[in-house]
Amino acid sequence: MSVAEIFESMDWGPAPESRAEADAWLDGQGRRFGHFIGGKRLDAGETFATVNPATGEVLAEVTQGSEADVAAAVKAARKAQGAWAAASGHDRARVLYAIARGLQKHSRLFAVLEVLDSGKPIREARDIDVALAARHFYHHAGHAELGDEELPGARPWGVCGQIVPWNFPLLMLAWKVAPALAMGNAVVLKPAEWTPLTALAFADICQQAGVPPGVVNIVTGDGATGAALVRAEIDKLAFTGSTEVGRILRRETAGRGIGLTLELGGKSPFVVFEDADLDGAIEGLVDAIWFNGGQVCCAGSRLLVQEGIAEDFQRRLIARMAKIRVGDPLDKAVDMGAMVHAEQKARVEAMLARTSGTVHRGEAPEGCYLPPVLVSDLQSADPLMQEEVFGPVLAMTTFRTPAEAVMLANDTSYGLAASVWSQDIDVALDCAPRIDAGIVWVNGTNMMDAAAPFGGMKESGFGREGGIAGLRAYLRPETGPKLSAPKRYEGEAAPSDPVDRTAKMYVGGKQARPDGGYSRPVYGPKGAVGEVGIANRKDLRNAVEAARGAAGWSASTGHLRAQILYYLAENLAAREAEFDARLKAQGAKDAATDAVRALFRWAAWADKHDGRTLGVPMGGLALALNRPVGVIGAFAAEDAPLTAMANMIGGALATGNRLVLIAPETAPLSATDLYQVLDTSDVPAGVVNVLTGDHAELAPQMAGHLGVDAVWSFSSAEISGVIEREAAADLKRTWVNYGRGRDWSAAEPFLSAGTEVQTVWVPFGL
Known part of the structure; x- marks a missing residue:
C-alpha cells in the first residue's frame, strides 16, 4: 500500500513489539521456575505450564506450591520482618525507591511478559500497568520516609499473605507489596495460576534493589496454594479476586484476629445523561469495557443511557464497536488482545448464550479471542445486568430521570466503581456521591493512582488500597490492655420471668x-x-x-x-x-x-x-469523600x-x-x-x-x-x-x-x- 493510499484509508498497519528481551529472560531461567523464598530462587518442584493465551504456546513451567512451601515462606518472612520493621523509615524508603527505579529500567521486559502471560494489549501493559506499578513504589517510598510524622506510633501487622488476580498481575502486586513494605511488614505473595511470570521477574528486582532476604517471598501455584496461605500463620491477608472466594476467606479467617482486606467483583454502572459529550462517552466505554477485554473488576459493564438519546447513542456505539481492532496483543495498533484463558472465554460465551437481550457482536480472530459485544433491550433484573461477566460484554438499559439513574446504578449487590457522563457539572456531582461505589469517575473512566483510595462497597469487598486509607490497612489497629471478665452477681441467669411493664x-x-x-x-x-x-x-x-x-x-x-x-x-x-x-x-x-x-x-x-483532595498526576481533582x-x-x-x-x-x-x-x-x-x-x-x-x-x-x-x-x-x-x-x-x-x-x-x-x-x-x- 502506498503512502497516499494509507492517508486515504487511514488504516493502521501492524506495529509489533519485540519479545526478544522477554524470551532472553525466560531462556536465562531455563523456562523452569521455583519459588522465591528467603531471598533465593529455589529449584523447581512439581510444575504446571503457563501458556500464552494468544497463541497457545507454553511459555514456562512453574512450581506448584505445597503447604510445606507456604510454611517455609511464612517462616522466612517471620524471621526477616522484625529487623525490617526496626529499620528506619529512611532505609525502607531507599529500598522502595530502588524497586521503582528497577521497574522503570526494565519496563519493556515487564510489559512484554505481562502481554505474553495474560493476553492483554501491549498498550495497556506498557502505558498503564508498568508505569502505575512504578508509581506505587515511588509513592510509598514517601510514606516510608514520613511514616513517623504521618502515623506516629504505628505498628505493622507483621507477616502479610497477599493473593493477586490474573487481570492485573504486576499492578496488583505493586498495590499490595508497596504499602506493606513501607510500613515494615514482610510479605508472602501468591500470584494467579494463569499469570505468574511478572511476579517471578519482580523477584529479580527485589534482589537488585537490596530487599533483605525474607522480606518479600513469592510462592506460585493454584487455588490449593492460595488456600494453604490463608491457613498459614500470617497476621494479615489481602486478597483481590471473586466475591464468592471473598466470602470463603471471610469465613475461614473468622475468629483468628488477623487483618483482612478484600477487593472483590464489580458490576460498574456507566451512566450517560442526554447532555453528555456522546462521542467522548463512547470513547470512555471503549476504554472501560473493550480496551481491556472487560477483564477488569471495575469495568463499566452496565450501560445506563437517558431515554431521549438512547437510540442515537446505540447507533453510534455499534458503529464504533465495528472499528475496534482485535488481534495479536503484542501489536501496538491493536485495541483488544486475547482472553486470558480458554476457560474464561467459554464462561463468557455461556453467559451470552443465556441472555434474552439483543446481541450485537463485533469481529475477532479465531482462537482465544472474543469480539466486543453489546447486549441491548435489557431490564435491570436481567442476569447480564446483575452478574459479573469479566469479558468484553456491555449490557445496556435506559433511564428517564437522574433519580432513576441513581436507583438503577445502585440496583446491584456490587459497589466497586461507576462512571457518570454529563456536561452539566451540577447533575454529575449530584449523582456521583449518591452512587454506592468506592470510586466514581466524572466524564472519565479507569483513572487510578497510588495516592487515591480504591476499594468496594457492599459485596465488592471492604478495606481500601492506595492513599492513607490503604496504608492504614497494613497497620495493627489500636487496642488497650487485655480485658478481664466483669464481675457477674448472683441470680443474673435464666431469662424466664414474665416481663415487667417497666422492662x-x-x-x-x-x-x-x-x-x-x-x-x-x-x-x-x-x-x-x-x-x-x-x-x-x-x-x-x-x-x-x-x-x-x-x-x-x-x-x-x-x-x-x-x-x-x-x-x-x-x-x-x-x-x-x-x-x-x-x-x-x-x-x-x-x-x-x-x-x-x-x-x-x-x-x-x-x-x-x-x-x-488528593495529589494525583492529572489535570483535575480526585476527592476522597467520607460516606x-x-x-x-x-x-x-x-x-x-x-x-x-x-x-x-x-x-x-x-x-x-x-x-x-x-x-x-x-x-x-x-x-x-x-x-x-x-x-x-x-x-x-x-x-x-x-x-x-x-x-x-x-x-x-x-x-x-x-x-x-x-x-x-x-x-x-x-x-x-x-x-x-x-x-x-x-x-x-x-x-x-x-x-x-x-x-x-x-x-x-x-x-x-x-x-x-x-x-x-x-x-x-x-
Missing part, C-alpha cells in the same frame, strides 16, 4: 416491650436493682427496620449532627448524679462525667471529619459501660450512621436510663435503637441480618469470630475485639470504622 427497650424513638414477653432481673453488689427485657429475633428486626427508616440522618450535615450531640451531652450532664448512682448499684466501674466528655468530643468531631457506612449493629463493652456506650453512640452518629445498640449485659440499666436522655435531645426516631439481651444469642442474628451494614463488638472475645463468620453472607464490615480493651479517647478507629472512603475523580481542563 422496655427503645426502638424507633419509642419504648417497646420485648416481643417474647420475658425479662430478667439485674443484680448488683447489694442484690436486685431492676429488670430488663430479653430481645429476640423479632425485636432485632424491628430495630433494624427503624434504623433503615431513619436514612435522612446519613444525609444530614455535620453541623446538624454536632448540635444534636452537644444537646445529648448537655442533657446527660444534667443527670450525672443519677447515672452515677445507677452505675454504682450495678457494680460498674465508670463515671457519668466521662460519658459526657465523650459525647462533647464526638459533637466536636461531627463537622470536622473532612475528606481530602457513612449506614446501619451499624453494635455490642456494648462491659468495662466502663456508660462511657463505652457514649463513644459508640457518638462515634456512629458523628459520622452519619444509624445505630442498633445491644446494651452491656452486666450493666444494662445504664442503657435503659439513656432512653429519656435520647427522647429529650432531638435525636430523630430510629437513629439510635437500644435493645437489652444476651450478646451470644443476638450476635449471629445481627451479623447475618441483611439490613445491617456493619457490626461493631466490644463485648466478649468469644462472639468476635461468630460475628465475622456470619457477616460473610453479604460481606458486611466488622470491627471486633479479641479480649483487648479500647482506648476510648482515640477517635481515629471510630472515624475509620464509621465511614467508607469514596474517591470521586473530576477531570477538567483542555
Whole structure:
C-alpha cells in the first residue's frame, strides 16, 4: 500500500513489539521456575505450564506450591520482618525507591511478559500497568520516609499473605507489596495460576534493589496454594479476586484476629445523561469495557443511557464497536488482545448464550479471542445486568430521570466503581456521591493512582488500597490492655420471668416491650436493682427496620449532627448524679462525667471529619469523600459501660450512621436510663435503637441480618469470630475485639470504622 493510499484509508498497519528481551529472560531461567523464598530462587518442584493465551504456546513451567512451601515462606518472612520493621523509615524508603527505579529500567521486559502471560494489549501493559506499578513504589517510598510524622506510633501487622488476580498481575502486586513494605511488614505473595511470570521477574528486582532476604517471598501455584496461605500463620491477608472466594476467606479467617482486606467483583454502572459529550462517552466505554477485554473488576459493564438519546447513542456505539481492532496483543495498533484463558472465554460465551437481550457482536480472530459485544433491550433484573461477566460484554438499559439513574446504578449487590457522563457539572456531582461505589469517575473512566483510595462497597469487598486509607490497612489497629471478665452477681441467669411493664427497650424513638414477653432481673453488689427485657429475633428486626427508616440522618450535615450531640451531652450532664448512682448499684466501674466528655468530643468531631483532595498526576481533582457506612449493629463493652456506650453512640452518629445498640449485659440499666436522655435531645426516631439481651444469642442474628451494614463488638472475645463468620453472607464490615480493651479517647478507629472512603475523580481542563 502506498503512502497516499494509507492517508486515504487511514488504516493502521501492524506495529509489533519485540519479545526478544522477554524470551532472553525466560531462556536465562531455563523456562523452569521455583519459588522465591528467603531471598533465593529455589529449584523447581512439581510444575504446571503457563501458556500464552494468544497463541497457545507454553511459555514456562512453574512450581506448584505445597503447604510445606507456604510454611517455609511464612517462616522466612517471620524471621526477616522484625529487623525490617526496626529499620528506619529512611532505609525502607531507599529500598522502595530502588524497586521503582528497577521497574522503570526494565519496563519493556515487564510489559512484554505481562502481554505474553495474560493476553492483554501491549498498550495497556506498557502505558498503564508498568508505569502505575512504578508509581506505587515511588509513592510509598514517601510514606516510608514520613511514616513517623504521618502515623506516629504505628505498628505493622507483621507477616502479610497477599493473593493477586490474573487481570492485573504486576499492578496488583505493586498495590499490595508497596504499602506493606513501607510500613515494615514482610510479605508472602501468591500470584494467579494463569499469570505468574511478572511476579517471578519482580523477584529479580527485589534482589537488585537490596530487599533483605525474607522480606518479600513469592510462592506460585493454584487455588490449593492460595488456600494453604490463608491457613498459614500470617497476621494479615489481602486478597483481590471473586466475591464468592471473598466470602470463603471471610469465613475461614473468622475468629483468628488477623487483618483482612478484600477487593472483590464489580458490576460498574456507566451512566450517560442526554447532555453528555456522546462521542467522548463512547470513547470512555471503549476504554472501560473493550480496551481491556472487560477483564477488569471495575469495568463499566452496565450501560445506563437517558431515554431521549438512547437510540442515537446505540447507533453510534455499534458503529464504533465495528472499528475496534482485535488481534495479536503484542501489536501496538491493536485495541483488544486475547482472553486470558480458554476457560474464561467459554464462561463468557455461556453467559451470552443465556441472555434474552439483543446481541450485537463485533469481529475477532479465531482462537482465544472474543469480539466486543453489546447486549441491548435489557431490564435491570436481567442476569447480564446483575452478574459479573469479566469479558468484553456491555449490557445496556435506559433511564428517564437522574433519580432513576441513581436507583438503577445502585440496583446491584456490587459497589466497586461507576462512571457518570454529563456536561452539566451540577447533575454529575449530584449523582456521583449518591452512587454506592468506592470510586466514581466524572466524564472519565479507569483513572487510578497510588495516592487515591480504591476499594468496594457492599459485596465488592471492604478495606481500601492506595492513599492513607490503604496504608492504614497494613497497620495493627489500636487496642488497650487485655480485658478481664466483669464481675457477674448472683441470680443474673435464666431469662424466664414474665416481663415487667417497666422492662422496655427503645426502638424507633419509642419504648417497646420485648416481643417474647420475658425479662430478667439485674443484680448488683447489694442484690436486685431492676429488670430488663430479653430481645429476640423479632425485636432485632424491628430495630433494624427503624434504623433503615431513619436514612435522612446519613444525609444530614455535620453541623446538624454536632448540635444534636452537644444537646445529648448537655442533657446527660444534667443527670450525672443519677447515672452515677445507677452505675454504682450495678457494680460498674465508670463515671457519668466521662460519658459526657465523650459525647462533647464526638459533637466536636461531627463537622470536622473532612475528606481530602488528593495529589494525583492529572489535570483535575480526585476527592476522597467520607460516606457513612449506614446501619451499624453494635455490642456494648462491659468495662466502663456508660462511657463505652457514649463513644459508640457518638462515634456512629458523628459520622452519619444509624445505630442498633445491644446494651452491656452486666450493666444494662445504664442503657435503659439513656432512653429519656435520647427522647429529650432531638435525636430523630430510629437513629439510635437500644435493645437489652444476651450478646451470644443476638450476635449471629445481627451479623447475618441483611439490613445491617456493619457490626461493631466490644463485648466478649468469644462472639468476635461468630460475628465475622456470619457477616460473610453479604460481606458486611466488622470491627471486633479479641479480649483487648479500647482506648476510648482515640477517635481515629471510630472515624475509620464509621465511614467508607469514596474517591470521586473530576477531570477538567483542555
